[in-house]
Amino acid sequence: MNQPLFSFPGGLHPAEHKAESNAAAIVTVPLSGRYVVPLRQHAGNSAKPVVHVGDRVLRGQTLAIPDGRISAAVHAPTSGRVVAIEPHPVAHPSGLADGCVVIEADGLDEPVAMTPTTWRDLTPEALRERLAGMGLVGLGGAVFPSHVKLQPGQTRIETLILNGAECEPWITCDDRLMRERAAEVLRGAEIMRHLLGARELLVGIEDNKPEAAAAMRAAAGPDIKVVVVPTRYPSGGAKQLIQLLTGLEVPAGKISTDIGIQVFNVATAYALQRAVELGEPLISRIVTITGQVARPGNYEVRLGTPIEEVIQRAGGELPGASGHLVGGPLMGFDLDSPRAPVAKGVNCIIVTSPELFPPHPTAMPCTRCGLCAQACPVRLQPYEMYLYAKAKNLDKAKAYNLTDCIECGCCSYVCPSHIPLVDYYRFAKSELAARDRDQQAAELARERHEFHLLRLEREKQEKAARLGRKASERLESGSVAPDDPEAARKKALLEAAIERARQAKEAAAPANIDNLTPTQQAEVDAIEARRKQAEQKETTP
Amino acid sequence: MITAIVIMAAIGLVLGIVLGWAEVHFRVAEDPLVDKIDKILPQTQCGQCGFPGCRPYAEAIAKHEADINLCPPGGEHGIRQLADLLGVEFKPLGAGKEPKPKAVAVIDENTCIGCTLCIQACPVDAIIGASKQMHVIVADACTGCELCLAPCPVDCIEMQVISENVNSWKWRYPVFPIHHEVARAA
Ligand code: SF4
Ligand code: SF4
Ligand code: SF4
Ligand code: SF4
Numbered sequence: 001m002n003q004p005l006f007s008f009p010g011g012l013h014p015a016e017h018k019a020e021s022n023a024a025a026i027v028t029v030p031l032s033g034r035y036v037v038p039l040r041q042h043a044g045n046s047a048k049p050v051v052h053v054g055d056r057v058l059r060g061q062t063l064a065i066p067d068g069r070i071s072a073a074v075h076a077p078t079s080g081r082v083v084a085i086e087p088h089p090v091a092h093p094s095g096l097a098d099g100c101v102v103i104e105a106d107g108l109d110e111p112v113a114m115t116p117t118t119w120r121d122l123t124p125e126a127l128r129e130r131l132a133g134m135g136l137v138g139l140g141g142a143v144f145p146s147h148v149k150l151q152p153g154q155t156r157i158e159t160l161i162l163n164g165a166e167c168e169p170w171i172t173c174d175d176r177l178m179r180e181r182a183a184e185v186l187r188g189a190e191i192m193r194h195l196l197g198a199r200e201l202l203v204g205i206e207d208n209k210p211e212a213a214a215a216m217r218a219a220a221g222p223d224i225k226v227v228v229v230p231t232r233y234p235s236g237g238a239k240q241l242i243q244l245l246t247g248l249e250v251p252a253g254k255i256s257t258d259i260g261i262q263v264f265n266v267a268t269a270y271a272l273q274r275a276v277e278l279g280e281p282l283i284s285r286i287v288t289i290t291g292q293v294a295r296p297g298n299y300e301v302r303l304g305t306p307i308e309e310v311i312q313r314a315g316g317e318l319p320g321a322s323g324h325l326v327g328g329p330l331m332g333f334d335l336d337s338p339r340a341p342v343a344k345g346v347n348c349i350i351v352t353s354p355e356l357f358p359p360h361p362t363a364m365p366c367t368r369c370g371l372c373a374q375a376c377p378v379r380l381q382p383y384e385m386y387l388y389a390k391a392k393n394l395d396k397a398k399a400y401n402l403t404d405c406i407e408c409g410c411c412s413y414v415c416p417s418h419i420p421l422v423d424y425y426r427f428a429k430s431e432l433a434a435r436d437r438d439q440q441a442a443e444l445a446r447e448r449h450e451f452h453l454l455r456l457e458r459e460k461q462e463k464a465a466r467l468g469r470k471a472s473e474r475l476e477s478g479s480v481a482p483d484d485p486e487a488a489r490k491k492a493l494l495e496a497a498i499e500r501a502r503q504a505k506e507a508a509a510p511a512n513i514d515n516l517t518p519t520q521q522a523e524v525d526a527i528e529a530r531r532k533q534a535e536q537k538e539t540t541p
Numbered sequence: 542m543i544t545a546i547v548i549m550a551a552i553g554l555v556l557g558i559v560l561g562w563a564e565v566h567f568r569v570a571e572d573p574l575v576d577k578i579d580k581i582l583p584q585t586q587c588g589q590c591g592f593p594g595c596r597p598y599a600e601a602i603a604k605h606e607a608d609i610n611l612c613p614p615g616g617e618h619g620i621r622q623l624a625d626l627l628g629v630e631f632k633p634l635g636a637g638k639e640p641k642p643k644a645v646a647v648i649d650e651n652t653c654i655g656c657t658l659c660i661q662a663c664p665v666d667a668i669i670g671a672s673k674q675m676h677v678i679v680a681d682a683c684t685g686c687e688l689c690l691a692p693c694p695v696d697c698i699e700m701q702v703i704s705e706n707v708n709s710w711k712w713r714y715p716v717f718p719i720h721h722e723v724a725r726a727a
Contacts, residue, residue: 040707094710392714423715430711435618437709438583445584445684448665449594455666 006247008240010377011232012410014169014330016208021290022172024297026180029313031105035077035304037063038090039099041343042137043144044070046099055082058112060281062133063101072145073135075281077302080105088339091307091326091346095336103304114279124195127276134275135282135344140174140236140265141327143345146272149262150195158260160198161245162189162269164205164212165229165236168328171348173286174266176298178205178212181270182219188269189224191276196262203266204241206231233330234408238263240377252404267347287342289314291350292321301342307349308338317351325350329357330409364417372411372421378404382411386421389428394435397428405429574603581622585614586664587686589638594664602627613638614685644700645683646690650675652697659689659698 040046047064051057057076064074080103087097119127128150136146140163162185166174178185186203193201201224205213208231217226229235229244239250242261250256256263267285274280283303287310290296294315301310307324311317324335326346335349350356372382380401388397405425412421578599585595590611592598601607602623609623610632617634624631634640648659648668655673660666667683670676678689678698690698703709 046708090707092707092710093712094705094707096705096707096710098707420715423712426712427714434709434711441684442582442584444682445586445665446579446595448667448682449584449586452664452666 005227005229006244008235008243008377009379010375010410011234011240012375012413013232014413016231017170017290018172018175018208021170021288021296021298022175022209024295026176026286026298026300027313028300029302029305029310031078031107031109032302032305032309033105034306035080035103035105035302036088036306036341037074037077037101037103037304038088038341038343039064039074039101040090041074041143041303041345042072043142044068044072047071047074049085049099049101051082051085051101053082053085056080056106057082057103058110060112060114060283062281065133066145070145070148072137072147073133073281074101074303075135075283076101076103077283077304078103078105079108079110088341089337091335091340091343093333100341116279117276119191119194119276124197127191127195131272131275133281136268136271136275137282137344138265139267139271139285139344139347141331141345141347146264146268149264150192152196153257155258155260157196157198157257157262159200159202159246159262160189160193160196161241161261161263162201162203162266163236163238163241163263164203164209164216164266165241166209167206167231167233167236168330168332168348169233170290170350171288171328172290173288173298173347175209175212177270177286178209178266179215182212182215184273185266185270186216186219186221186224187277188271188273189264191272192262192264192269198262201225202227202245204229204235204245206235233410234377234406237377237406237408239406252401282344285342285344285347287346288348289351290348291325291356292318292353293351294318303343304341306339306341307335307346310342311338311349311351318353320353320355321351322354323352325352325357330413331407360420361418363419366415366417366419369416371414371416375410375414377408377410378406380405382421385428386419386424389424392428392431394428394432398432402428403432575599577626578602578623581615581619581626582612583614583619583684585684585686587614587684587688589613608632608635610635611638613640616640641685642702644685644702645680646678646685646687646698647680647701648676648678649697649699650677652695654695656694658692658694662688662692664688 039049045067048067049064051061051063056079057063058079059076061076062073063076063082066073082101083104084102086100086102088100088102089095090098090100092098117127117130122130128147131150132147134147137143138146138149164174164178166172189201189203192198203216203220203224203226205216205226205228207213207228213226213228220226227245229241234240235244238256241263242256243249246261248259248261250259250261271282271285275282284300285303286298286300288296288298289310293311294317297314299310299313324338325332325348326335327333327348329350332348332350366383366386368383370383373380376382378401385397385400385402385405388394388400389402402425407422407425407429409422412419412423415421575596579596582595582599588594590598590607592601592607595612598607598612602609609627609629610620612619613634620634621631653670653675655670655675657670657672657676659676660668660670664686665682665684667679668676668689669679685700687700690700
């Protein structure tokens with residue numbers, strides 16, 4: 001049943017801290033009174049709201065629709081009334097507020113009509129169409145819209161990999177999900193295979209989750225291979241898991257589908273199964289609450305529930321709690337405000353304390369020991385990238401393949417000088433991304449400006465053509481009725497206007513009468529005087 | 542000895558001919574300098590450099606008629622890129638030129654009289670409207686050049702600084718004390 005195993009370079013084995021939260025069964029969090037549903041819970045554009053303040057909404061009703069291709073819908077987690085659509089703190093490393101739909105729950109939890117499907121009867125196209133508005137995104141943390149990933153691309157997808165590695169310390173939500181709902185997860189994976197037309201279906205699980213692996217094996221049909229991989233961070237990185245299971249390496253700058261492989265998280269497969277077989281859009285997820293809390297464990301939470309409330313459900317914070325980490329300690333970020341809601345990408349909340357997470361030791365200069373390069377699963381040269389990122393030399397950092405860095409944090413973890421390497425990479429990567437955005441904006445502006453100039457030129461020509469036509473028409477009509485008094489008067493007026501314009505122009509641009517000698521000046525004066533006389537004669541006939 | 546010289550000369554001649562031929566036949570159609578400079582300029586088309594748009598400024602730089610530090614929207618990064626491209630020294634932004642935070646123009650819909658003057662001023666056709674109709678600015682296309690402000694007879698266009706949002710937010714430069722720097726500062 002086991003695949004031959006391959007390996008990936010680098011990696012590490014930090015303290016797992018899984019036992020704290022993986023013993024108890026998943027607890028469903030009771031309904032809350034108020035939900036804050038962010039419009040951006042996915043990679044790509046914010047969703048566009050389609051409800052208004054004051055509307056009554058039902059559980060599963062669409063609150064906002066995708067805006068563009070890379071975007072996803074969001075749905076009401078319960079029934080109630082929309083009380084606001086406004087910026088609200090969200091779980092984001094910036095700590096900035098983002099647009100959210102605030103719903104006051106009515107406690108009835110009344111659902112919209114949901115239509116279950118027997119997916120085997122539907123063509124992949126029809127099924128995809130149904131899924132597009134379900135708000136499905138990758139629940140492993142990358143939150144990339146799933147309907148985009150389920151679209152077959154240029155290369156045929158041969159292999160579908162289900163990612164149950166869950167390599168990051170502290171997090172156990174996928175572990176519990178696989179233990180308790182293996183059949184549903186695998187049915188979701190079957191649907192994915194149907195959609196992608198993949199031949200092979202592999203499930204990768206780290207060997208520190210024997211119960212999950214056993215449950216998945218028991219539920220798996222003969223054509224699904226459940227593979228147990230050694231516990232080594234970051235085996236759950238998509239490219240690392242591909243390497244472990246197939247021995248294939250995704251080339252730098254490419255994505256897995258270029259070599260015919262697609263990877264989904266187990267929780268995404270579970271959500272997809274619910275969306276298809278129950279017709280329920282993505283409105284809840286399982287979150288690990290752990291660290292300095294009374295009852296660490298896994299909680300099934302409706303999206304939009306404030307994080308502080310979920311922590312309360314987990315027995316509340318214990319004395320000594322000092323902050324919150326969203327995601328794991330290696331790839332996660334500090335949460336600014338626990339008022340932020342649980343969103344699709346929030347897989348774990350760790351209540352921190354100085355004992356669990358001692359403050360970062362002071363960094364020392366890089367000694368070029370090379371340990372970071374040995375630990376890097378992407379075989380980068382972290383110390384070089386660090387040097388250039390630190391000097392803000394973005395081009396050089398990019399030349400060392402900074403954009404291939406998966407921000408796994410292995411390098412920072414092993415660095416004996418305690419340099420927060422990943423912080424520098426995140427900084428440099430977001431600068432590079434901003435620069436790309438600027439470049440695109442400039443490209444657009446250049447095009448629009450060129451079009452603008454073209455338009456002005458065309459309008460000028462059209463105007464000239466129009467005037468020319470008019471002038472010739474006038475000439476013709478003038479020959480037909482030469483002594484029409486009205487036409488003659490108009491002609492005189494026009495000529496006078498043109499003459500005035502000509503004089504004004506001359507007066508404005510006397511380019512060649514600067515710096516004249518006295519004799520020249522006298523000549524010019526004489527000419528001017530004669531011209532004046534002539535003009536007087538003309539205007540007073 | 543003589544044979545050696547003859548052989549070397551012959552080889553030299555053959556290589557010379559091959560290289561000369563290659564030079565003519567494999568010449569890469571190079572971007573003219575103006576295009577390269579124009580690619581670096583931010584395309585705000587604001588005229589702050591003293592030229593009527595980015596391309597005229599690029600042309601002036603290419604003809605050595607203008608310095609490389611006259612474009613405020615391009616900022617230091619732009620000057621650095623120009624200096625690299627042209628092989629000259631970096632210099633700070635010219636006197637009296639300050640880069641401003643990015644902004645877009647917004648029309649006060651209640652005051653606008655629909656005179657179309659702003660449309661004529663906008664270098665990127667980002668303003669939509671018709672005579673005697675309320676005008677609006679397409680924020681995605683607006684470069685923040687401010688050229689529409691002056692022509693408006695009722696002063697109803699205003700620049701709004703684009704504030705940072707979750708999408709445009711950037712990770713900050715890490716400020717961790719490095720041991721020896723701390724020691725040196727002390
Ligand atoms: S591990 Fe740290 S000290 Fe060693 S080379 Fe990498 S960055 Fe430098
Ligand atoms: S964070 Fe980036 S550079 Fe560091 S080990 Fe991970 S992939 Fe390599
Ligand atoms: S100052 Fe304005 S017009 Fe001149 S190059 Fe810079 S952006 Fe373009
Ligand atoms: S110039 Fe001012 S008043 Fe005229 S159309 Fe533009 S915004 Fe309206």
